[in-house]
Each structure stands twice: as structure tokens, then as C-alpha cells.
Amino acid sequence: MQLRKLSIIASLLVAGAHADDYVALEYLQYNENDSRVSVSAPSLEINKDFGADYTLNASFVLDSVSGASPTYYDATSGASAHAKGPSGDIRYGNVNFDEQRAAGNVTLTTRFANRDELKVGVGYSTESDFYSYEGSASYMHYLDDSHNQSISLGGSYQSNEVLIKDCSYNAACDASSGASQKMTNDGYQLQLSFSQVIDTTSVADIGVFYGSESGYLSSPYHNIVRNANTVYAELKPDARDNYGVKLGYKKALGESLFAHASYKYYSDDWGINSHTIDTKLLYEVNDDLTLGGGVRYYMQSEADFYAKAFTAEKFASSDERVSDFNALTYKAELEYKFSDDLSYNLGANLYDQSTGLQATFFTTGLKYKF
Amino acid sequence: MRYITILAAALLFGGCVSEVQPWEKATLAKDGMKEGGANPLVKKYEEHIYYSKEATKGGGSIGAGGCGCN
Amino acid sequence: MKKSFTLACVALASTLFANETLLLEKEKTTILSFFASWCPSCKKELPQLAKLHDGYKKRGIEIIGIDVDKKLEDAHKFQEKMKEHLPFKVLNDTSNTIVGEYKPLGMPAIFIVKNNEVCATIFGAEEHLEERLEKELQTCKEKK
Numbered sequence: 001m002q003l004r005k006l007s008i009i010a011s012l013l014v015a016g017a018h019a020d021d022y023v024a025l026e027y028l029q030y031n032e033n034d035s036r037v038s039v040s041a042p043s044l045e046i047n048k049d050f051g052a053d054y055t056l057n058a059s060f061v062l063d064s065v066s067g068a069s070p071t072y073y074d075a076t077s078g079a080s081a082h083a084k085g086p087s088g089d090i091r092y093g094n095v096n097f098d099e100q101r102a103a104g105n106v107t108l109t110t111r112f113a114n115r116d117e118l119k120v121g122v123g124y125s126t127e128s129d130f131y132s133y134e135g136s137a138s139y140m141h142y143l144d145d146s147h148n149q150s151i152s153l154g155g156s157y158q159s160n161e162v163l164i165k166d167c168s169y170n171a172a173c174d175a176s177s178g179a180s181q182k183m184t185n186d187g188y189q190l191q192l193s194f195s196q197v198i199d200t201t202s203v204a205d206i207g208v209f210y211g212s213e214s215g216y217l218s219s220p221y222h223n224i225v226r227n228a229n230t231v232y233a234e235l236k237p238d239a240r241d242n243y244g245v246k247l248g249y250k251k252a253l254g255e256s257l258f259a260h261a262s263y264k265y266y267s268d269d270w271g272i273n274s275h276t277i278d279t280k281l282l283y284e285v286n287d288d289l290t291l292g293g294g295v296r297y298y299m300q301s302e303a304d305f306y307a308k309a310f311t312a313e314k315f316a317s318s319d320e321r322v323s324d325f326n327a328l329t330y331k332a333e334l335e336y337k338f339s340d341d342l343s344y345n346l347g348a349n350l351y352d353q354s355t356g357l358q359a360t361f362f363t364t365g366l367k368y369k370f
Numbered sequence: 371m372r373y374i375t376i377l378a379a380a381l382l383f384g385g386c387v388s389e390v391q392p393w394e395k396a397t398l399a400k401d402g403m404k405e406g407g408a409n410p411l412v413k414k415y416e417e418h419i420y421y422s423k424e425a426t427k428g429g430g431s432i433g434a435g436g437c438g439c440n
Numbered sequence: 441m442k443k444s445f446t447l448a449c450v451a452l453a454s455t456l457f458a459n460e461t462l463l464l465e466k467e468k469t470t471i472l473s474f475f476a477s478w479c480p481s482c483k484k485e486l487p488q489l490a491k492l493h494d495g496y497k498k499r500g501i502e503i504i505g506i507d508v509d510k511k512l513e514d515a516h517k518f519q520e521k522m523k524e525h526l527p528f529k530v531l532n533d534t535s536n537t538i539v540g541e542y543k544p545l546g547m548p549a550i551f552i553v554k555n556n557e558v559c560a561t562i563f564g565a566e567e568h569l570e571e572r573l574e575k576e577l578q579t580c581k582e583k584k
Contacts, residue, residue, distance in 0.1 A: 020480055024409065024410075024411055026409065026411040026412060026415070028415045030419065041415070043411055043414075043415075045410065045411050049484070051567045051568075052481065052484060052485075052565035052566055052567045052569075053565075053567045059411065059414070061414075111565070115546070115564050115565075145545045145546075146389065146390065146391060146392055146545065146546075147392065147546065148387075148389065148390055189427070189428050191428070191429070196387060197387075197390050197395075197398065198386060198387050198388070199387070199388045199390060200388075200390050200394050200395070200396075200397055200398065201397050201398070203398060203403065207429070209428040209429050210428075211427060211428045242427060242428060244426075244428060244429050245429075246429045248405075250403050250405075252397045252398075252400070252402065252403060255397075258400070258402030258403055264426070264429045266426040266427075266428070266429065268425075270425075272425045272426075274424070274425065274426045276426065282402040284402065290401070290402070298420070298424060298426075300424060300425055300426065303425070321423060321424060321425055322425050327423075327424070333412075335409070340521070345409050345412065347412055349416070351419070351423070353423070357423065359419075359423075361415070361419060363409075363411075363412045363415055365409065365411065365412070367409060391540075391543070392544055392545060392546050392547045392549070392563075393474065393476065393508045393536060393539045393544065393547060394536075395478070395547070396476065396478045396509070396510065399478040399479065399480075400478070
């Protein structure tokens with residue numbers, strides 16, 4: 001399955017938090033078990049201040065995604081492992097694909113006299129069968145003169161196009177069987193957060209978020225089985241509202257040790273609820289070397305329309321992403337500073353889902369401050 | 371869930387906050403205290419992977435009281 | 441925002457608690473620039489101030505930099521790195537006594553002092569520093 005474009009809000013809220021000018025080159029290598037998905041993704045980021053009041057941040061990524069993703073298919077057709085329709089030999093297994101994705105986004109931060117910040121961003125992502133465009137904005141307002149408290153309101157709007165290459169046995173299609181059809185969906189996300197400096201060594205934040213999307217929200221590559229004899233394309237509902245809350249805390253434990261912890265609760269009207277606990281420890285061994293490690297625990301419940309087999313239900317999906325599962329990520333990282341301006345980073349992660357999916361991903365890169 | 375949030379906010383912010391002066395923010399300005407760490411691109415990769423493999427969306431964290439020295 | 445305090449109080453406090461003493465000449469207009477190694481905007485402001493130094497010196501305006509890093513090692517390392525942008529006198533306020541007296545609302549912080557009184561302040565990064573300083577210096581000049 002393809003990697004879909006991430007909402008720009010996360011990138012808005014990560015970049016531009018400090019005023020250093022830098023260029024960063026980063027590389028991701030992601031591999032799943034059982035010869036499933038493999039991704040190689042180089043990316044580039046530039047962060048530049050223009051005077052005291054403006055910062056421009058731009059990032060670009062090129063994914064090469066290949067491998068296989070499990071779904072049901074008609075094994076008798078022989079022509080394509082995405083084959084649907086009546087079948088005497090239905091299998092659940094890996095279906096090969098190969099995809100390139102290019103994505104980029106640009107964010108402009110404007111600071112005002114009281115140092116409040118307005119961030120405005122635009123982004124895009126393209127693959128052969130998927131196009132995504134996004135616009136976003138957030139405003140951060142300091143509530144006190146010492147800048148210990150701030151409140152932020154952010155929103156993003158995303159518009160996507162998905163190409164269904166083959167409309168056979170696909171209830172979402174209007175086009176005739178075998179033809180292709182362009183589908184669309186769009187949605188928005190809103191976030192309101194409050195950040196508080198607790199003392200000279202710790203800061204906490206709390207936020208609530210809400211989102212809504214509508215249109216074609218299914219995947220043309222995920223299939224289901226009805227009546228144990230026919231393979232169809234999945235059909236998820238054409239609307240989804242979600243909301244949640246997030247808590248975060250960062251603490252310096254002495255001069256060289258930093259602890260991060262966060263909790264997120266999510267719920268949507270597909271029946272999915274999830275909890276995410278993320279922790280990290282960073283240790284500055286000396287002026288040049290920082291080591292880090294952490295654990296992330298995730299659990300979600302299944303969507304109302306998820307099952308392994310169906311009969312006449314309208315909405316139906318066997319996509320593991322909407323099933324109930326939990327997942328653990330074990331993380332390790334290091335950063336080495338060649339000088340005040342040039343640093344190298346390396347990260348290794350093991351992601352283990354109770355669905356049987358296991359993945360390792362490595363990141364490595366250079367960052368140069370100028 | 372609502373009550374957990376209210377309790378968490380009270381614990382986080384009620385009664386345990388001290389006024390930190392602008393010149394006392396050396397520790398808060400360190401890379402180790404930044405939301406995305408020293409490398410925001412890595413954080414983006416991670417979020418992207420989880421978004422692709424899990425059903426949850428939304429909830430990127432906002433933190434701006436750390437340094438306040440812009 | 442205005443503040444007033446006496447030269448004697450500041451000097452006494454500095455002598456008792458700080459590494460170095462801040463002594464201001466009453467009749468002279470002095471620009472105090474508070475900065476630190478961990479403050480990204482300070483790194484941007486210091487070169488701007490350095491460019492104005494010669495012109496101000498000819499006008500009898502003194503610039504004094506005050507480094508509020510708590511560790512002298514950090515202060516020295518930063519000042520060494522920025523040395524081409526520090527043509528003016530710099531004091532190390534490792535005990536934060538001087539900055540504690542002035543209590544800036546942001547970093548970097550500029551205080552314009554004349555006749556033992558603060559007549560203008562600039563807190564946080566300033567997009568057009570030279571113009572803003574000229575405006576504030578004019579305000580100071582017009583004050584009795």
C-alpha cells in the first residue's frame with residue numbers, strides 16, 4: 001500500500017519553532033517483514049530567516065515505494081493480483097506494487113511586535129494514482145509578557161484525488177466495469193492548544209483537535225470477500241468526523257538529560273478509538289554527541305464496518321489499518337556535531353503491530369546551520 | 371475522557387507553575403527540549419509512517435512557551 | 441515601559457553579587473544589550489548593533505553588552521565565536537544580578553539609559569533595529 005500524505009499541520013507545528021537558519025538532508029529506509037512494503041525516501045529541508053520577523057521553511061521528499069500489500073484477490077484470473085469478481089480460489093496475500101511519490105510543502109512564519117506567530121503553509125503530494133493539495137494556517141499568541149504561556153489555533157484543508165484504475169466490482173464507481181474513474185475527497189483539521197512553561201526545566205502542553213472529511217475514503221487496492229465466493233473492492237463510509245485530545249510534557253533532568261512524554265486520545269464516528277503513549281529520553285554525552293531512545297505504545301479499536309468476511313453489508317473493509325490492534329515502537333538515535341554548524345544524525349526504529357506487521361525504519365542525515 | 375482531560379490540565383498547570391524570567395530560559399532553549407528534536411524531518415517521517423499504518427489522524431503537538439526569545 | 445533606579449544601587453548590587461560591575465556615566469547615553477549564547481535572536485541582533493557601534497561612538501553614545509550566560513565557559517565560548525560582532529565592551533553577568541535588576545521582558549533586550557534612568561527599552565528581536573534605536577534615542581534626548 002502507498003504511503004499517504006500527512007496533514008501539513010504536524011509539519012507546521014514542528015518546523016519554525018526556533019530561529020536558526022539551516023539546510024537538512026535526510027534519508028529514510030523503511031522495510032516491512034514478509035517482503036511487504038519497502039520505502040526509500042530522501043528529503044531536503046531549508047529553514048531561512050528574513051530579518052527578525054519572517055521565516056521560510058520548505059521541504060521536499062521523494063518516496064520510492066515498492067513491495068507488496070496483503071489483500072483478498074481472485075487467484076484464478078492470473079492476469080492481475082488485484083483481480084476481483086466471482087472466484088473459486090480466493091486468497092489473502094501480498095499483492096505487488098511499485099510507486100513513486102513526490103511531496104513538498106512551504107511554510108511562511110510571520111512574527112509580530114509582541115512576537116506572536118502566524119504560520120501559513122501550502123503543500124502537495126503526487127503519485128501516479130493519487131494527488132493531494134493542502135493549505136494550512138496557525139496562529140500562536142503569547143498570553144503573558146514573559147512568554148511562558150501561549151495559545152495556538154491551527155487549521156488545515158486538504159483536497160485529494162484518487163484514481164480507481166479498474167471499476168469492476170467496485171460499489172464506489174459510477175463508471176462501467178473495467179473502466180477507470182477519478183474520485184475525490186476533501187477534509188479539514190482544527191487544533192487548539194495551550195502551552196505552559198512550568199519552571200526553568202520543564203514545559204507542558206494540552207490540545208484538542210477535531211477533523212472532518214468526506215468523499216471517496218476507501219482504497220481501490222483493498223478488497224473484501226462477500227458470501228465466501230466473490231471478491232469486491234472495499235467500501236468505507238463517505239464521511240468521517242474525528243476528535244481527540246493530546247497532552248505533552250518535556251523535562252530537563254539535570255544539564256544533559258531530557259525526557260519527553262506525550263499521550264493522545266483519538267475517536268471517530270467510524271467506531272475507532274485509539275490511545276498513543278510516546279516517550280523519549282535524550283542524553284548529551286558531551287558537547288558533540290547526543291544519544292536517545294524511546295518507546296511508543298499504540299492501541300486502536302476496530303471500525304464498525306471491519307470484518308474478515310461479509311455478506312450484504314453496505315460498508316465493508318478488511319483493511320488491517322481499521323482493525324483492532326496494538327503496536328510498539330522501539331527507538332534509538334544519535335546525533336554527532338562535527339562543529340557548531342554541522343551535525344549528523346542516525347536513527348533506528350522497530351515497529352511491531354499485533355496484526356503481524358513488523359517494520360524497521362532507519363533515518364540518517366546531515367544538518368548544516370548557516 | 372473529558373474528566374481525564376480536566377484532571378490532567380489541573381495537575382499540569384494548577385499550583386505547580388513558577389514564573390520563569392526571559393533570561394532564565396537557557397535550558398528550555400536547548401535542542402533536547404524542542405518538540406521535533408534537533409531534526410524536524412525525522413519527526414515528519416515518523417508521523418507519516420504511523421499515519422500510513424494506523425487509523426488515527428490529527429493531534430500534532432504545539433509548544434511555544436519554551437524559549438520565547440524570538 | 442519606564443524604570444528608574446540609582447547608579448549606586450546597581451553598582452553596589454553588581455559588586456556584591458556579580459562577577460563584573462556595571463558602571464554608567466550619568467551624563468552619557470548608554471545602550472545596554474542583554475544577550476546569551478542560547479538565544480537565537482541575540483545572534484542576529486549583535487551584528488546589527490556592531491554595525492552601529494562606530495557611528496554611536498562618534499555621537500558619544502556607548503554600547504555595553506551584558507552576557508547573561510550562567511556559566512562563564514559558555515559566555516567565553518560564545519563571545520569568541522561572535523568576536524567580530526562585539527566591538528563594544530561586554531560584561532559577564534553569570535550570577536544574573538544585573539539582568540535581575542533590569543528585568544527585561546524578553547531576550548534579546550536593549551535598555552537605553554541616561555541620567556541614571558531607563559528612558560527606552562526594546563525587547564525581543566527587532567526587524568528594523570537601526571530605525572527603532574534612532575526613534576528611541578530621539579525620545580531619550582527629548583526627555584529632561
